[in-house]
Amino acid sequence: xxxxxxxxxxxxxxxxxRGNVDKATLASVYGESIQFRDPFHxxxxxxxxxxxxxxxxxxxxxxxxxxxxxxxxxxHAFIRWQMVYQHPRINxxxxxxxxxxxxxxxxxxxxxxxxxxxxxxxxLYEHLPLLGWAIRKxxxxxx
Numbered sequence: 001x002x003x004x005x006x007x008x009x010x011x012x013x014x015x016x017x018r019g020n021v022d023k024a025t026l027a028s029v030y031g032e033s034i035q036f037r038d039p040f041h042x043x044x045x046x047x048x049x050x051x052x053x054x055x056x057x058x059x060x061x062x063x064x065x066x067x068x069x070x071x072x073x074x075x076h077a078f079i080r081w082q083m084v085y086q087h088p089r090i091n092x093x094x095x096x097x098x099x100x101x102x103x104x105x106x107x108x109x110x111x112x113x114x115x116x117x118x119x120x121x122x123x124l125y126e127h128l129p130l131l132g133w134a135i136r137k138x139x140x141x142x143x
Contacts, residue, residue: 031110038116061086
């Protein structure tokens with residue numbers, strides 16, 4: 001694993017949009033036995049990950065990633081990112097910004113583990129009508 005592998009990962013996410021997500025595209029950086037995990041999902045295998053990504057990208061109007069600092073060594077990397085997405089039923093269709101990071105593990109030049117870290121409230125819950133109001137009030141009381 002090297003800077004070129006990290007760059008290939010970032011380029012993949014700059015290219016992904018509704019209508020161009022498929023197994024061959026994901027296989028350019030991910031191994032067949034990829035283990036993907038985020039606060040909402042745990043997915044095993046490239047076929048399952050492809051189905052999840054196709055569904056996710058079909059349901060958003062737009063999505064983009066801006067990558068920040070990256071730390072890597074022999075076969076591990078951690079990349080900070082900011083995602084901005086629009087979904088017609090979340091935040092009244094207005095853009096939502098989510099700060100997060102991805103921990104990646106490579107084997108034979110393919111990512112075999114991908115774990116995303118982000119605040120589920122920032123991504124989803126705070127932007128739902130009743131639940132969002134309750135979460136914002138709770139955060140106000142805690143600060």
